[in-house]
Amino acid sequence: MVNDVSCITSLNLSLGVHDFIPRNHRLDLQEHDRDQYQDQYQYQYQYPKQLEKKSMIKLDQPLPSLLLGLGRDQDPVNLIDQQNSYSIVSVVSSFSNSTCAKRGRDDSSEEVDKLLSRSISDIDRDEIDGGCRKKLRLTKEQSFVLEESFKQHSTLNPKEKQTLAKSLNLRPRQVEVWFQNRRARTKVKQNEVECELLKKCFEALTSDNIRLKREIQQLKEIKTRTLPTQFYMRFPATGSHTMCPSCETIISGGTAKSSKTL
């Protein structure tokens, strides 16, 4: 006996007796699902690659098992289209269902219990979000649109946020968070660039400073070497007398007299 509980994110929770289990439950796909992914989402590099590697494990004897994975007999694209809830875009950027198990193993059984005890209608996207942090990867298309939007305005007003969220099949909160992160990372990069610039500026100023100090030193040396000659040239001796330019003292031989007194 097998009871399947599916939800609109194309999760398949399966309780029963199985003689096959997937190596990785979240990649529990049959051949035609794999083809679907390869055809529809070639740009999603990860899935086809992993699907080639991961396969079902045959058990020696049937065991009671609880499987949580993508629906076997459901075409995720068609399912979503039928339900008119989320487009292909949101299917591709789906949540990783292994997140909870990885984050806290103790929580995983509780999660499964919760899912089992609820009907299909109870399990919607928002509720799966709750409980633990989920990691979603935006598609290239979604990222592109967000980037373009960010180029125009780095902040969003509530209306723009709503519109963007709707067109990308994301929650407004996700768009908001994306913009927050984008702003923060832009700032970090800008700071890095400015820091690099300041560093170069500092280096240039330091070498300039050294050069100028050296120049001053050389000028001082030149001054002390050449000043006496210049001094005598500027104030040629009249007879045996010379005049000091600063104090106007006339030096004659070894004696000095003030010119004012003469």
Next chain:
DNA sequence: GCCGTCAAATAGAAGG
């Protein structure tokens, strides 16, 4: 809205 932080997803290197 910003900031610091966490943690999943991913890429790439290293080793067998």
Next chain:
DNA sequence: CCTTCTATTTGACGGC
């Protein structure tokens, strides 16, 4: 070719 380890990217969250 596969696994393991490490670094980076990025979606999400809580506090302010």
